[in-house]
Amino acid sequence: MSVRLPLFRSTGRVVLAVGLGLAVGCARPAPPIVQTKPAEVVIDNPIAREITDFEDFPGRTDAVNAIDLRSRVTGYLDSVHFKDGSDVKQGDLLFKIDPRVYKAELERTEAALEQARARDARLKKDHERALGLKGVSAEELDRIAGDKAEAEAGVAVAIAARRLAQQNVEYTEIHAPLSGRMSRRYADPGNLIKADDTILSSVVQIDPIHVNFDIDDRTMLHARRLIQEGKMTSSRVKAMEVKVGLPDEEGFSLTGIVNFTDNKIDPGTGTLRARAVVDNKIFANNSQSGEGKSSFLLSPGLFVRVRIPIGHPHASVLVPEEAVGTDQGQKFVYILNEKDEVVYRKVRLGRTINNLRVVEPDETGKLNLSDKDRVIVSGLQRVRPGVKVTPKMAEKKTDAKAVEKTPAEKKASPGSPSGEPVSQPVVAVPQSTSATPASPPGRAAGSQ
Template identity: 40%
Template sequence: MRSHVIPNGFWRSGRNKSLLVFVTIAVGSILTACDKPAQQPAASAPPVTVAQPTKRTVTDWDEFTGRFEAIQQVQIRARVTGFVTGVEFKDGAFVKTGDLLYVIDPRQYEAAAEQARAQLADAKAKIELAERELARAEQLIKTQAVAETIVDQRRQQLESAQAAVLQAEGALRRAELDVEFTKIKSPIDGRVSRHLVTVGNLVQGSESGATLLTSIVSLDPIHVYFDMDESIYLKNNRLWFEGRRPSSRDTPNPVQIILSGETKPSREGTMDFLDNRLDIGTGTLRGRALVPNQDLSILPGQFARVRVIGSAPYEALLLPDTAIASDQSRKIVFVVKDDDTVEAKPVTLGPIDGGLRVVREGLLPDDRVIVEGLQRARIGAKVAPHAPKPAGGGKS
């Protein structure tokens, strides 16, 4: 405030003195009003939405990253040498057991089979001749018309003829197999890859270098492999000893499959294998589940998240993840007490079940937990709690 200078002549009359007193009082009142702060209205308690934890029976699931592999996978190779005369499948098609895939020129093998049949017929004819000569010699020896050595020779000739028949029969079967191998058929049901050899090319049928023609993988059902770390294995083993969870070694425990791009399981399967040792390099145990694939949409090599049952069913309290806050290294929830003041409770969390988070420790069933408006809550301060709005609420 600026100071006021009063002239000397101002004091000369009583009237002027009265005016001076009035001005002094007025200036003092103004100064007092400037120094006194404005009074603020009392702040109202902020509104928050509270709800009690959901209570229901849940089951824990252990989640892993898995890869699908075919139960059966076959490399189709030539079993006889020859020129390809036909490719009888469409690349990438689904084939059935016995479907024709390739045709190799069979003419040389059919000729070899005919030759083997002729050799077999000749060997059988020699048996008939040897049998007649042996019978004749056995009659003549009774009258001592021939020596015993002649009978022995005829018996040996018959046995040689019988052996020749067996040899000819084996040659014929081998020749007929070669003819059969010129028609290459699918040994399993599955999806075939592309053809690697076209018509007119020579393929080799040797056992150690047979030409690869294509490959087939089975699709329904399909295996999914995954690796669990040692801690999960020990946890499940402990639950088995306590009788709270069956072992996947002798029980087809259920599994759930979440494919890439999905947020919840879309398929189910069962465990059918656990390896007999942990990998010393990774400290993990290999597991496998069997998954139905009737629509053939899952392919070998595809990734998925695999959820394996990890506990027996138990009663649990659940909250939405939005109701959980972090306080440094611990998780907390804000609870409204009976006097409408806010209290922080540290909690131990479990997995998500049905979109809600399992709270293992730190929460009571009748606690009023703040589920909306966490940013307005202060520990020890009062709030105005209200229940959540009904789902799909509106005027009726």
């Protein structure tokens, strides 16, 4: 007896066989593994240089000498011999007081002097004759001698009166006491001028010109400690050069010498007053002022910036601003080892020099970078420590004038036969903003 299987079992086997056949027929080989290329980064070598730290202070210009002009005699102003705001030389005639009264007084004193001299001559002859006569009493001789002495004193009095009258005549002409720049006139001709009272004008000496500035107590103490340690020279021992910047410029175009520091700190402000002297003469070469004529750049009362050096030049390393990253307040840079692998390196940053950051020694006095290291300056967001990258050297865009040369480069410099650098010294100024943070180590910048 034959047994017939149910229909659904046969159908299931058929479906299973068809499914397996389709699966086997549609199977494809696995795709090959694609090797990704290492990220391309831009690298550069740090710059090893000797730099000098600086501090900036606000300051104001002040005249070396400033004089208010007054007349020493009373009289009516006769004439003015300068233009308002003009430059004058010492001895130039500025004002003239009506001299007629004083000239008449001078003539009177001269006549009185002649009168006194005539009387003195007559009494001298009387005295000589009296001494030659035998019948003159002693009392008469004493009287004649007294008259002679009185006449001699009268001559001295007349001479003094004439000298005073002569001085008053000279005082009717007011001359420039120094070379400088005049203000406007405060009195017009015809006005009565009182002696030692009325201010006629003022003149200031502005070449050279003083620059006053205040040093805070912290900077002062820091500088004095450096002087004690031999790391800085006092301005009392050697002239200290300072830089002066003007309101219409970002840099410091003028140079001065510190010639005064006060002997005490202002208790109200906690600052020490200091002063520098700056050459203020410039030569105009345009058609308006005339070629070769001297002029002045600064005027008293101008706001300026003063930069003073703090300490001697010291060795340091500089890296581009964009090479610095931030990891929870810790500054770092990425460098490459000999296998072109990224290495995380902590750094201690100092000041900014023309978009370059100064790398300072750590707590042990050791610099964590050298000019031989290869620092990543572009592409920090695409790398992390331990990753191999493809380095590409950055184009040299650092201004040669921004960084001073090393001693060896100074000797080999073709721009100066004496070995002096043709560029300006490095200027380190306080950093007000931090570097643009890169991604912290251990993850890429785009990862979350």
